[in-house]
Amino acid sequence: MLPTPSTSHVAFDRIYEPAEDSFLLLDTLSSPPEKAFLHERFNPPNTTDGNSSPSPLVVEIGTGSGVVLSFVHAHAEIIFGREDILTAGVDVNRYACEATSQTIIIAEQEQKREGKSHGLYLGNIVGDLTSPLREGMVDVLIFNPPYVPTPDLPALPQGEVKEGLPSFEDDSKFLELSYAGGADGMETTSRLLDALPAILSERGCAYLLLCAQNRPELVKDKMRGLGGQWKAETVGSSGKKGGWEKLQIIRIWREP
Template sequence: MLPTPDTSHVSYERIYEPAEDSFLLLDTLSTPRETAFLTSRFRNEPLPLVLEIGPGSGVVIAFANAHAQLLFGTREILTAAIDVNSYACAATNTTVGKAASEHASTHGTYLGTAQGDLVAPLRDGAVDVLIFNPPYVPTPELPRWPTATDMVTSVANPSFQDDSYLLSLSYAGGVDGMEITDRLIESLPRVLSPKGCAYVLLCAQNKPEEVKHRIRGFGDQWRVDMVGSSGKQAGWEKLQIIRVWRE
């Protein structure tokens, strides 16, 4: 088993703490099936871009960057992330840096983490591997978009309410827990490269079979498959990772 990046520096009052969903992504990416898929697809590509949306603590993108040689068959990859929470951006930068220093012979090239709204900052066809552990918990509504004032206030006068709000950005998914994930999925035809693929985490309440059906509706060349699972509960996959790609 590949080592998990150290996140002991992260303040979990306002940043999502690595949990079962995070570790399922690490386990899935490092399975023989997925390393074979990724290696065959990107080993000979010039500097493929591996991007995580919503990295939180940075544990997943740090893992992908630190173990690039083993996961992708080459160290010649670029990694980056985008998060709406500026504290998560800073934490991710530290997590990736620490993990890279501990795996000097296998890590890729980290470009940094930017604050932004999902894939809005990206040009068309830019992403080769997209990783997304979304806010998937069903909630009555989505938290509002954070402002610069929110971030400044939470530093100057930190409160429980401020911290709770920032944490809600990482888990509150709106109707069926899918309002954020739906936006990301609809953007995949635009942002993925011709060989690009996406790993997206879903829970049972997200109605994963409906999600897969919708993705297959993108066109005949689109494929989607479950490649990781935390097991069944009451006959449903409790958590699962789907891989989306074009043939």
């Protein structure tokens, strides 16, 4: 087991606290089959000039505390078979962006202390899903969405950021944005899936967390329906004994 990044500095009254879903992502991304997939995909046999393939860009949408992005960032060499990955995060919550930067710094220091490598962190951006990103750039997209079915979808924060500490109402709104997924818990995830074909690079892949009520089989069918080269498979799951929040991770990618 690879160590989980420390998030003890994070204010969980306004930022999603790492939970079963976060840990399922960590376990899945560092599982032997996913390591094998990522190693193969991002370390093709040396081309004629002997150079490695370009550094992969890993982007997490909705970083929250930053536990997942920091994990991938710190353990890049083990997960991807190369340390020269670029990492970046997007979150609608500015405090989550700040927390993620901090979590990354702490994870880097921990790696350095042990004489180990880490990726190059580009930064975090406050934004709505993939809207700040240029098309065709992302090699690995990770998304732990607001997946809980709710009667309404909370409104996104608006342009300007307020000065000073957020009020209790602001905090509640940020937490609500981190879990409330609207109808079938799929309203936000559907928007991301629609953007995915344009956002991913040719060699790109996405890891998406879903709960049973999101109807993962339908999601996979929808992505496969994009065309013959599109694949979607369940690559991790938890809570098999039942209960409404049975979770799984699906991987979406294109076969060349």
